[in-house]
Amino acid sequence: MPNPSGLRFASPAMRILENEHRYLSFLMGEWHAIVLSFEQDEQLSLEECRRKVKELRRLILDFKVPLDKHTQKEEAHFFPLLGTYIGFEQGPLVGIQQEHAEIDGYLGHFLHHTEGDIELMSQQKIASAVRDAGEAFEVLTVHFVKEEAVIFPMAESQLSEPDAGRLYSRMNTLITQ
Incomplete structure (x- = not known):
């Protein structure tokens, strides 16, 4: 029977x-639309x-x-927890954690280079910073797919019922506050 929420996973934590x-x-x-506007319209005025990079910065700060x-x-x-089942030294967890650092790096680089008075930034510096935001989007998109295609199914099949229950109680927190 299809899940009315559209969520794929049975485990509450997943x-x-x-x-x-x-x-x-x-x-x-929301913020990627601004990145695309830079890529698609090379005739933007300074x-x-x-104006667009200020909005992009605000949206990325809110997103972070x-x-x-x-x-x-x-x-x-x-x-x-999953590492106790599948190991920590190699395999999918290593790559996923490296991607977390890569995402943080791209977003941090964008925020660093758009700090201060944006009115003093050249069009080239703005374009360079926006490319970092675009790279972050690309890595995040692939990252979510990898987690949902590999890591989450692995957790559902590997975790014991007691561990899955404990994980759920720890994961059942809001990210929006």
């Missing part, structure tokens, strides 16, 4: 993470570039709050 991915993807779509909470949940509770 459903929390999957639902968070949906919310984060929605937020990403004034328009500055739930993203950081989601990432912290995974790294504090989910990955350590």
Whole structure:
């Protein structure tokens, strides 16, 4: 029977993470539209570039709050538990955790380079910073797919019922506050 929520996973803890991915993807779509406008319209005026990058910065700052909470949940509770089943030294958890650092790096680089008075930024510096936001979007998109295609199913099949229940109680927190 199809799930009316549209969520794919049966495990309550995996459903929390999957639902968070949906919310984060929605937020990403809002700021990625601005990134695409830079890629698709090379005739933007400097004034328009500055206006758009200010909005992009605001949206990414807002996005980072739930993203950081989601990432912290995974790294504090989910990955350590799953690692006791599948190992920590190699395999999918290593790559997923490296992607967390890569995402943080791209977003941090964008925020660093758009700090201060944007009115003083050149069009080239704005375009360079926006490319970092675009890279973050790409890595995040692939990252969510990998987690949902590999990591979450692995957790559902590997975790014992008591561990899955404990994980759920630890993961059942909001990322929006």
